[in-house]
Amino acid sequence: MSEDSSKSPFSLDGRTAVVTGAAGLLGRQHVEALHHAGASVIAVDADLDRLRAVVPPPDGGPASIVTAAADVTDRRSLEAIRRLLDEGGGRLDILVNNAAIDDKVESWRDNEGPVTFEAYSVDRWRRMLDVNVTGVFLTCQVLGDMMAKAGSGSVINIASTYGLVAPD
Template sequence: MASPSSRYDLTGRTALVTGAGGLLGRQHVAALAEAGARVVVTDVGLAQAETAVASLKQAEPSSDLMALEINVTSLDSVRTAHERLAGRGVTVDILVNNAAIDPKVTSAPGVMHSSRFEAFPVPQWQTEIAVGLTGPMLCAQVFGGEMARRGRGVVLNIASDLGVIAPDQRLYRQPNVSREEEQPVKPVTYSVIKHGLIGLTKYLATYWADHGVRVNAISPGGVFNNQDPAFVERLTRLIPMGRMAEVDEYRAAVQFLCSDASSYMTGQNLVMDGGRSVW
């Protein structure tokens, strides 16, 4: 029987992370590299991927990282990335669907706020759905499909606590805005996309269950990143642990879900939100 620590060992495996240039994307890359994996660091532009690699290499020079451009909304782009990796003899064992657009809530008093559902622009809906939901589907088609043909692999979808609960719009209210239709809100797209991503997780987990491919999701809570103190105070009141997450607190969970430590787990959504969704 393997020791508990060896089950987390990803030596000899290759992971691919989409949207790896972002705040949590870099943490996912670091977690996988720390466990011994070679990591393909991808973003919508090669420059973003290369910048992430350079930053991560500075922190951990021994990391085995490779920058690659992928536009997850384009099947041609995903297929081209797959072909480039195959041409280098690289086979993806772990896919982390992280790419997403997280619309920030800002206030612009005086006009009906475009973040509100009644005024939400259809092109913005389509763009965010394309990145956050269609993108994971396309990447799973190409990279997960290959895993299924080989009979082994792991897909991890990065969801959110807002894929489990609805946004609490009280967090975003501005005291100096008197008209309700001008109050900023968390847009409809993010929560809908993350709920859908958890649904995709369950679908693929059962679809590929007899092909050796495990598919799970993780739903992180908010990460502290020097947000407005008033917002942080309002949010932490909703969290039983009384604080937001530190940026590196999800690393061990990613290692667990992408390794043999979770070998009997598929179709699940691991919620790490400081207890927010319990209240």
């Protein structure tokens, strides 16, 4: 948190945020921006080692950054994040649903290369829907309840224009 954050109209001092998919390209930027604005952030990703390697350390201000492993497709995994929030005061102000499978990135990471539509497996399709759609649903159910009970909060669902238009 910078010294000027309390003077900023964008100050998030005293707020708590959860960012899913925090080890990804956008996720780590969301974590950094929220923390810089003064929020304490729980950075969540299925790959805890990768998450710890890429998420910046706290900057010494009162806001913290905590890393936690969770699979957004698994309710029990998300309930563990809920317990972490409860232990930290039971407050959630901001939920950033950023976890997603980007097939172009994932296929290259797995050394599979691009896959044509005709060769795309049903298992890959189901896994992508499970993370990209069901994961948002479950995360909102498990964590959004905290904001509903408090009567305030913001849910930010990250999406791609490619959900609406073809990439080529």
